[in-house]
Amino acid sequence: MSRGPGGGSLRLRLLAGTLVWVLLTVVVAGWALGRMFAEHVERQFQAELATHLNQLAAHLAIDADGRPGLGAALSDPRFARPYSGLYWQIDVLADAGAEGARGQGGDAVGRPGALRSRSLWDVVLAVPRDLPADGQLHAHDTEGPDGAPLRMIEQVLRPAERPDMALRVIVAANAALIAEPVARFQRLLAIALALLAAGLAVAALVQVRVGLRPLARLRDGLAAVREGRSGAIDGRFPAEIQPLVEEFNAVLARNAEVVARARTHAGNLAHAVKTPLTVLANAAAQTRDDAPEAALARLVRDQVALARTQVDYHLARSRAAAAVDVPGLRTPLRPVLEGLLRLMDKVHAGRGLVVRLCACPEELAFRGEAQDLQEMLGNLVDNACKWAAGRVEVRAARLDPGAAQPHPTAHPAGAAADPHGDGEPGARTPARLRILIDDDGPGLAADAREAVFGRGVRADERTPGSGLGLSIVRELARLYGGDARLEASPLGGLRAVLELPLAR
């Protein structure tokens, strides 16, 4: 398929568009979902830490010495397992009963790690120094006892029993507890989205294929029209294409109509001109040779003959020229040949002429107009019958390119008697029709065979005819990309060879 400007493949275009869109959507959706999930996990994690913190605060008790202690162990067993990743710690920030400690270091923290979970073992969590207001929850990312990143929350409390005492309650957990489910989720999400994208791509492919199928059908229909198998594009098409098809069919119909009208006009003109010509010629013919107006009569006769030739020639030519480029023309050969042979049988019945159709496969068809085919074959067959002594044979065959082009003849001698039939130079169009018309008449000398294709040239003036027949045959054949020539016939007379484009 050739791609003109603005061309390209519609399928590719649709596919590319869909795929880009799918990819974009999937990537954005993946990113958003991942973010949402991570946020959710983090919030939940934070909430969990807060719960632990609240639990810790609830269990927190200050004994009589002002030392903090836990009323009960925390429910989560991970607090008891060393380096489990979940830790708590209580720092004593300020103690009215231990003023020295505060004054000593000038540090806000009086006794860090006053109470710690077992999971911390002997490590004391260092808290970044930001001194939040009492009761405020603060989150920090730090490093844990095993060096793993840690998420911690802290809250400064003042126990009701000892309002002068500030305790910092800390709960921390490995950040991996957040990262892990997020990573797992994102892996799954990626796989799921990839599957979705693949599924969408396949669906798009199928959709484009199915959606564009009518176009393939349209192409087949057009090919059928071009090859002459059909006169119009058949069948129903989707609503988007049907108007196109109808327009195209209308153009085809209009073409055919224009040709038909041109033909009718040509015919009418022929009728209108030829009847007066007949009258004129006959009037002139009745003039005696010794009459005073004999010269005028001869002039009239000659000019009438000339006019007739011109009218015939130009009518046939213009008709053919109009039809040559019309697509969708297909004329089965056999009925035309049979019709002509019926005509010849009847017309030459008195002479005992045997006119035979020796070979003509049913499926052979001419890619062109029926009347032009009749014009060519009619002239050739008529010519053969005019000159034949007693026998005319017609045969037709398909001529494939590149093949050795054997003559489809029942007489093997035919090939030998054929001086230049196979050597015709020039490009051969794909497949052709070859029609051979043989007669057993006197034939023509090799050098005269070309000459009779000239306009107005007649081999013999005795037999009626305008001398137009052969020239118009060749002209028509060539207009259609075929050819016509004369050869010696194995029957002894002349063989007319007509090659024409084949309709599939």
Added chain:
Amino acid sequence: MRILVVEDEPTLAAQLAATLGGAGYAVDTAANGRDAGYMGEVEAFDAVVLDLGLPIVDGLTVLKRWRALGRTMPVLILTARGDWHEKVAGIDAGADDYLTKPFHMEELLARVRALIRRAAGQASAEIACGPLVLDTRSGRVSVDGQPLSLTSHEFRVLAYLIHHAGEVVSRTELTEHIYAQDYDRDSNTIEVFVARLRKKLPPGLIETVRGLGYRLACPQ
């Protein structure tokens, strides 16, 4: 021998009638398909020259109707279009030959004569009956090689008899084939023509079949 000329162009019709009349045929003319159809149905013609492009009813339709009604007279069609399609259609409709306009009158005459001869089952251009010979190409009659001088009516009677040699031909049939339609017909005049012919021909050639008509008896 009686011929129907169907042609809508009056000058050409007149020329055709003149040519055929001059060759010894009785000629009727029709200028449109309706009249032609009617004439061909009810009258007896030995041949018809039929133009295909006719007003009212076209030539092909007229011809098909004749054939459908069993009218078998030979028909020569005239076509101006020169389409082979039209010629084939004409032959398929029942025509026996065609001529493409413009044509020479001699050609037309030769075709008409050949058609009439063929319709009578005569292969040769010369029809012989014993010493009597009719050359259909020239329209000359000779006895033992000696040309015979005949009036046009005598010629028509003899030509019809010789085309139907050996058959009994009734007076009515002769009348139908000898006069054009607008002619004042009188079957008694047939007897006059036959009597004159008998004087010019060798005796016994024209037999009278009592109550039926005449027969040209050719000695073997």
